[in-house]
Amino acid sequence: MTSPDDYTDDKPSMTIHCQDNASVGVAFCDRFSFDADSVHYAVELRAPGLTARANEVVAWIWDSDLTTFLEALATDYRGWDGERSWQTHDRDLTVSAVFRSGGHVGLTWSLRPWPQDAGGWGASVTTWLEAGEQMAFLAAHVRQFLTGEQQ
Template identity: 70%
Template structure:
């Protein structure tokens, strides 16, 4: 599900498992700040201020590359923010599905260290491409 205010990805194997991107804002033209929430039975985790810098490779091109390789790949591909508060690891499984393991970590200065992860399984072609387009729109305001 995508709207200008949020983007949600849910696991095909269990719809109670998902990731939400919301509360996007910017202080300047160089970065975008947003919140990421993980959900699974018994788990709710949120990082309030993930930062994407315009000069770095953000999440959208990583997801678009995965969608372009819908026939699969060997091993794991990964992406992370500069601060490593959000990381994504992607694997391909037979049947054309991609497992995206989303990991959130607290900021080191937050006083208490914690981490949480969920894995969303999605169809590696059109479903992943639509999610990547939603993330691009969310992060960059592109329609």
């Protein structure tokens, strides 16, 4: 399930919880912009024994949008074969999706800040959501977070 978190200091945030294990989740927070061409934000991964954070993930207006990827997954609620993936231009955030029987989508959220640097790190968690409405709800909340529009 996804939930927009309380707005604090006029900065929106949202959390995606795994329906199979609520202690596994992904949080989007600390959104800011320098200009009209990009949005910067932090992504936090959480699971038992794991907390990882990338402080400056960048979404470019000319880049392939995460919300478009999530909306396409929601539209294909009957399922698909194989894995579908999306990543930021800088490749510091990757999202991979698989469909399993019973109408559930597994989203693996992977952080790898500074992928070109030696000694970098990577972490990932997988959240499971129902296909269709929960995916559409997720896409809408991600769009709301990235655009800064409050509902």
